[in-house]
Amino acid sequence: MSPITSLGVSAPDLQKPDDPLKEKIAKAVPRVTVQANLPAAIDVTLERGAAISGMVIFDDGSAASGLEVHRLVRKKDEWVPMRSGPFEAYSLARTDDRGAYRISGLPAQEYLIEVDFSLSQMTYEFDGHGYTGTSSSVGYSVPIYSGGRWRKRDAVPFSLVPGEDRAGADIQIPLSQLHTVRGAITAAHDGHVVNSGSVSLLHADDKSQAASTRLTKDDNGFSFSFVPEGDYILRVTGAADIEFEEIPNPPHSVPQTRTEEHMLHRYGETDQALHVDGEISELTVTVPELRERRK
Numbered sequence: 001m002s003p004i005t006s007l008g009v010s011a012p013d014l015q016k017p018d019d020p021l022k023e024k025i026a027k028a029v030p031r032v033t034v035q036a037n038l039p040a041a042i043d044v045t046l047e048r049g050a051a052i053s054g055m056v057i058f059d060d061g062s063a064a065s066g067l068e069v070h071r072l073v074r075k076k077d078e079w080v081p082m083r084s085g086p087f088e089a090y091s092l093a094r095t096d097d098r099g100a101y102r103i104s105g106l107p108a109q110e111y112l113i114e115v116d117f118s119l120s121q122m123t124y125e126f127d128g129h130g131y132t133g134t135s136s137s138v139g140y141s142v143p144i145y146s147g148g149r150w151r152k153r154d155a156v157p158f159s160l161v162p163g164e165d166r167a168g169a170d171i172q173i174p175l176s177q178l179h180t181v182r183g184a185i186t187a188a189h190d191g192h193v194v195n196s197g198s199v200s201l202l203h204a205d206d207k208s209q210a211a212s213t214r215l216t217k218d219d220n221g222f223s224f225s226f227v228p229e230g231d232y233i234l235r236v237t238g239a240a241d242i243e244f245e246e247i248p249n250p251p252h253s254v255p256q257t258r259t260e261e262h263m264l265h266r267y268g269e270t271d272q273a274l275h276v277d278g279e280i281s282e283l284t285v286t287v288p289e290l291r292e293r294r295k
Contacts, residue, residue: 050160053102054169056095056115063099064117064173068092071103072112072145072152079112079152108162112155113146115171117226142211142226148172150210150228151203178226179276183283185215185222185239187267194267194287195220197239204231204273217244217259232274239267239287266290 017025032042052071056064070092073082093101095115118141147156148171160166181201185194199222200212210232213222241264246257267287274283 048163049105050108050162050164050166051102051104051106052111052113052158052160052166052169053100054113054167054171056099056101056171056173059172059174059176063095063097064115065095065097065099067095067118068116069095069101069103070114070116071106072114074110074157079155081114106160108160108164110157110159111146112152112157113169113171114152115144115173117142117144117173142178142228144171144173146171148174151208177229179229179279181224181227181274181276181280181283183222183234183280183285184220185236186284186286187241188286188288193220194239194241196242196261197267197287198237199285200235200237201227201274202233202235204233207233217242227276229277230275232276234272234274234283234285235269236272236285236287237269239269241265 014021030042030044032040034040056067056069058064070081072079074080093103095101142150144150145152145155146158146169147154149155158166158169185197185199186192187194194215195217196215198212198214201210201224202208203210211224211227213224215222243262243264245260245262247260248257249255268290270285270287272285274280
């Protein structure tokens with residue numbers, strides 16, 4: 001492992017290092033003095049990086065395969081993803097078919113593990129002439145952290161020492177405690193369903209975001225697929241009535257059409273309290289008329 005890696009800094013940090021980082025680099029990196037016509041020798045000690053491994057499983061014992069596993073480090077009193085530096089391996093891992101993961105080449109410091117539990121949607125389009133197009137999008141994502149906790153502030157950090165190979169950093173995803181929340185946005189003045197807008201799910205205590213989604217032209221309702229039990233606030237922003245028009249693309253194009261949006265009416269923002277302890281469907285969130293800003 002490079003001496004730079006042991007500092008726990010990323011490539012952007014090294015491009016414009018501040019004075020404290022320059023001092024750390026000067027202490028960590030070996031120096032050699034070279035004089036003309038004289039041999040120079042230096043001893044280089046290679047330090048084995050630490051590693052962490054574990055299993056990500058569901059509460060029924062089945063493997064949670066194909067999930068992204070990130071390492072988080074503390075930076076200015078906040079846990080943030082640590083980018084790979086120029087002298088270390090990429091820090092992102094994925095669980096294999098058994099739900100196992102392993103991240104190696106880690107400097108000695110304190111960490112959290114974050115697993116992204118998400119649903120993705122893949123769309124295939126054919127034009128009838130052998131041409132195909134594909135697109136993918138993440139429909140919903142919820143992170144889970146070390147100790148099987150849903151929030152960073154409740155997660156259980158751990159420290160690694162140089163060369164440590166820590167196994168057993170397992171995370172269990174309790175599907176039995178995750179619920180679906182479905183609903184629609186309606187206009188306050190006449191109760192009709194609004195077909196465009198963003199819906200955020202916020203933790204009730206500190207209003208930090210738990211998840212977010214948008215209404216689409218194919219579905220006027222919103223849906224959160226994996227919501228941990230607890231108290232939340234549903235926040236609706238950018239609500240609007242939109243007219244969608246399909247415009248043909250040139251022949252043999254994929255996709256065959258493109259969608260143009262025409263704004264009909266905008267609405268104001270709203271917050272609504274929500275307690276989740278089971279499945280919720282047919283939830284209605286009413287948005288008010290948009291208030292004009294005073295000049």
